[in-house]
Amino acid sequence: MDKVLIRGLEINTVIGVYDWEKTIEQRLLVDLDMAWDNRQAAATDDYQYALCYETVSNRVIEKITEKPIELIETVAEMIATTLLEEFNVSWVKVVVNKPGAVKQAQSVAVEIERSQSASQAS
Numbered sequence: 001m002d003k004v005l006i007r008g009l010e011i012n013t014v015i016g017v018y019d020w021e022k023t024i025e026q027r028l029l030v031d032l033d034m035a036w037d038n039r040q041a042a043a044t045d046d047y048q049y050a051l052c053y054e055t056v057s058n059r060v061i062e063k064i065t066e067k068p069i070e071l072i073e074t075v076a077e078m079i080a081t082t083l084l085e086e087f088n089v090s091w092v093k094v095v096v097n098k099p100g101a102v103k104q105a106q107s108v109a110v111e112i113e114r115s116q117s118a119s120q121a122s
């Protein structure tokens with residue numbers, strides 16, 4: 001399966017469950033694996049057939065910084081939904097790292113995979 005990947009997308013936003021977290025911005029690092037058939041873009045060397053990683057990155061940042069969020073699980077789900085609905089990717093893996101969350105850990109993260117057929121499932 002072809003994919004377009006984004007690694008370490010930095011999002012500074014209001015994120016967290018505790019009161020003190022609701023008054024500051026914290027850094028999230030997001031990794032995205034998006035299923036995309038790259039053959040037509042490669043064969044034609046034409047941008048219109050590519051899944052633009054820059055457009056995706058900008059939209060994800062815009063979406064996640066719109067309002068405060070408590071859980072990184074919510075961030076992951078919002079990103080997956082955006083990619084499935086707005087960019088029509090058939091499958092996506094989203095990893096959301098919150099590197100500052102646990103002092104003793106390099107990072108903590110959640111990982112989800114979603115696809116078009118499963119996007120409406122509970």
Ligand SMILES: Nc1nc2c(c(=O)[nH]1)N=C([C@H](O)[C@@H](O)CO)CN2
Nearest residue numbers: 015016017018070071072073101102
């Ligand atoms: N599974 C999760 N556990 C926790 C989260 C979270 O988003 N998902 N968040 C917090 C706090 O906001 C924490 O990051 C403060 O350091 C705790 N556990």
